[in-house]
Amino acid sequence: MSSSPPDVVNAVLARGKLGTFTLVFFVMAAAAPLTVVAGGATTGFAVTGVTGIPVAYLAVAAVLGLFSVGFVAMSRRIVNAGAFYTYVAHGLGKPLGVAIAFLALAAYNAMQVGLYGGFGPILESDLAARTGINVPWWLCAYAALAVIAVLGVLRIDLNGKILAAMLVGEIAIALVYDAVMVTHPAGNTVSFDTLAPDHLLAAGIGAALVTAITGFVGFEATTVLAEEVKDPRRTVARATYIAVTVTGVLYGLSAWAMSVATGPDRIVNAAGEQGTDLMFNLVSPYVASEIVSIGRILFITSLFAALLSFHHTVARYLFALGRERVLPSALARTGRRTLAPVVGSLTQTAIAAVVLAGYVWSGADPIVNLFFWITVTGGLGVLVLMTITSVAVVAFFARRRHDENVWRAAIAPAMAALVLGAILFVTVQQFDTLLGVAPTSPLRWLFPAGYAAVAVLGLAWALYLRRSRPDVYDAIGLGVEAESLQHRHAAPARLPA
Incomplete structure (x- = not known):
């Protein structure tokens, strides 16, 4: 790894390009609302049986x-594309910070x-239904990858408008x-059964919670993009x-609306039988076919937006680690002109x-093996990141x-660490349910163990x-200040006059 300083253009990302709502669009695009509703929720019902x-x-x-209370409090003091990595490095020490950086990547x-495993087959099926042309799923996935490769090196605000x-x-x-x-409820009765709090104590709830957390992954990227917003x-x-x-x-x-339309007692079976088509099948008898087609x-496009948004997140983590020389400085x-992290994006x-x-x-x-297994494993990793970051905020x-008042600096992040830690424990304990494999399957431990090895x-x-x-x-965790510190390390000592 080169220890020579980068030229000026490498030190920072594009400043002042994103406002509040553009940033919201970015992070919610990563969460991919329609993907979660039509794909994540139905798959969660089917696989977990909850x-x-x-x-x-x-x-x-x-x-x-x-x-978010403690997370946002940290963001007011540390503005760095490394986000989780940087916060843990400042709160719990540099070695653990680098471990978290590797886990975040x-x-x-x-x-x-993992999202390519959903995008490819769904586009393949849609093209076959609309045009009669059969294109293999992987070709659809690689086509999306090629477009994202181009967008990833363009201006961040242009990507924001698309998202x-x-x-x-x-x-x-x-x-x-x-x-x-x-x-149009099943049995002409609107049931609120699936919203009952006692479900949170039911068997398999750990799998349901990590399925839910996976749907939110991406919201925390507000801090990853902090260097590029107008007022961090x-x-x-x-x-x-x-x-x-x-x-x-x-x-x-x-x-909940899907469970109303099928009936709470039928939602799991309906999701298992119809998969990602469930929501569209439920509304198609009551709306114009054009509305279903638009959906x-x-x-x-929801899957594509999520792919693009997560691509930007990874590219900026690589940029942050390259800027501090934790990984090769070329990153x-x-x-x-664009000030986009070109090498991180291409990597x-x-x-x-x-x-x-x-x-x-x-x-x-x-x-199953790419879209569901790998994205929920990604959700498990982010759950680990959030748990440790909450502890880092307190420290x-x-x-x-x-x-900061005691609520933001101590109480809220400590409570978040306890609750997230409890969810993490139950999730790992019930990971076989989440994957839909036998309790004796080595896969239930393989994915969590992979994160431990990376850390x-x-x-x-x-x-x-x-x-x-x-x-x-x-210089770990110092962001734009890392270069000046490394310069001082590298400066030759002057001989006394």
């Missing part, structure tokens, strides 16, 4: 709102690459479908709370291309003078840097 998916979404929204790449247009359409059609389903202290906080609130209400409402098209290179594209090739070669089921403010690798790398590259180690 009818309390709607209340799980609302419960997770409340927990993430609590988590694994989790967000899992989310991004905004897609997101508005998604939310609008989801609300229309919800209204149709609730006004205010914009990040507003966008984070708006994103959590809107997505939580939409997910809970839509999952199916927006379902596909910090940005376009001279993420290459990772996705290789993983997709492996799945195509293996002949694995893209929907950060406990050691420093600050003007240990990151920890070992940090200890190596501390011993062999102290200039790099000292």
Whole structure:
């Protein structure tokens, strides 16, 4: 790894390009509302067998709102595209920070690459139905990858406009479908059974909760994009709370509406039989065929929007680690005009291309083995990140003078750490239910163990840097200030006159 400083254009990303609502569009596009409603919720019902998916979404929204209190407080003091990595490095120490950085890269790449397993087959099916042309799912996935590779190196505000247009359409059609389903209930009775709080104590709730958390993954990217917003202290906080609130209400409402239309006692079987077609099949008898067609098209664009948004998140994590020389410094290179993290973006594209090739070669089921398994594993990783970050927030403010009140600096993040930790424990314990495999299957431990291995690798790398590259180690978590510190390390000592 080169220790020479980058040229000026590498030090920062594009400043002042994103306002509050553009940032909201970015992070909600990652959450992919229509994908979660039509794909995530139905798959969650089918795989876990839990009818309390709607209340799980609302419960997770409340927990993430609590988590956001301390998270946003940290964002007002540390503006860095490394987000989780940077906060943990400042709160719990640099070795654990690097371990979290490696885990974050694994989790967000899992989310991004896993989504290709949904996008490819769904576009394949749609093209066959509309045109009669049969295109293999992997060709559809690689076509999306090629477009994202181009958009990833363009200006961030241009990407924001594209995502905004897609997101508005998604939310609008989801609300229309919800209204149709609730006004045409099974047995002419609107049931609120799937919203009952006692579902949160039912068997398999851990699987339901991590399914719900996976649907929210991406909202925390408000801090990843903080270097590119107009007013980091205010914009990040507003966008984070708006994103959590809107997505939580939409997910809970839509999952409940589906259970109303099928009947609470039929939702699990209906989801298992019809899969991602369930929502469209429920509304098709009552709306024009064009409305159903628009919904199916927006379902596909929702997946694409999520792919694009997670691509940007991974690229910026790579940029942050490259800027601080924790990973090769080439990753910090940005376009001279766009100031987009070009090398980080292309690296993420290459990772996705290789993983997709492996799945195509293996002949694995893209929907189950790539889309569902890998994205929920990504959700598990982000759950780990949020739990540890909550602890880091408490530690950060406990050691420093600050003007935050005790609620934001200690109580809220401590409560969030406890609740998220409990959800994490139950999730790992019930991971076989989430994957839909036998309790004796080694797969139930393979995915969580993979994260442990990645974190240990990151920890070992940090200890190596501390011993062999102290200039790099000292700059961990400093962001744009890392370059000046490394310059001071590298400066030759002057001889006395």
